[in-house]
Amino acid sequence: MKKILFLLSLSLLCLAFSFSDTSGLKILILNKLNEYSSGKYPEKIYIHTDKPYYTAGENIWFNTYLVNGVSLTKTNKSKVIYVELINDQDSIISGLKLFTESIKQHRIHAGVGKRQKLPRADAHLHIRFV
Numbered sequence: 559m560k561k562i563l564f565l566l567s568l569s570l571l572c573l574a575f576s577f578s579d580t581s582g583l584k585i586l587i588l589n590k591l592n593e594y595s596s597g598k599y600p601e602k603i604y605i606h607t608d609k610p611y612y613t614a615g616e617n618i619w620f621n622t623y624l625v626n627g628v629s630l631t632k633t634n635k636s637k638v639i640y641v642e643l644i645n646d647q648d649s650i651i652s653g654l655k656l657f658t659e660s661i662k663q664h665r666i667h668a669g670v671g672k673r674q675k676l677p678r679a680d681a682h683l684h685i686r687f688v
Contacts, residue, residue: 600627601635603685618643624658624687634658636687646680658687 604623612618622641626633642653 595628599629599633601625601633601687602627602630603639603687605641605683605685607683618683620683622656622685639685639687642684643681644684651681 602625604625606621606623608619620641622639624633624636624639625631637658639656639658640653641656643651645651
């Protein structure tokens with residue numbers, strides 16, 4: 559019953575807009591969408607690790623992708639990606655600073671904890687971009 563009522567109200571709303579002059583509204587909406595997708599778009603960062611869990615002393619290998627949140631293509635807004643390994647006391651154990659100019663095919667391949675033996679502790683990856 560609720561589904562039928564929703565579909566009926568949606569069809570009435572569409573019918574009401576079809577009889578009114580909405581060309582100005584359509585142009586406004588299209589202009590706002592174009593402005594949003596070209597300059598004010600959000601960025602998204604994706605990370606893929608080689609496995610879900612690690613033991614103490616292992617390297618964490620990962621690929622990271624920084625993309626336009628609307629079109630999912632390479633973005634040029636941010637210049638630096640920070641990757642940090644944080645323990646359960648919110649202290650940074652290890653970290654990397656990656657520059658987006660070095661991205662090839664929209665991704666960076668890197669590792670955390672290569673030069674030092676990481677202590678045995680619960681930790682998580684924290685990624686941010688600037």
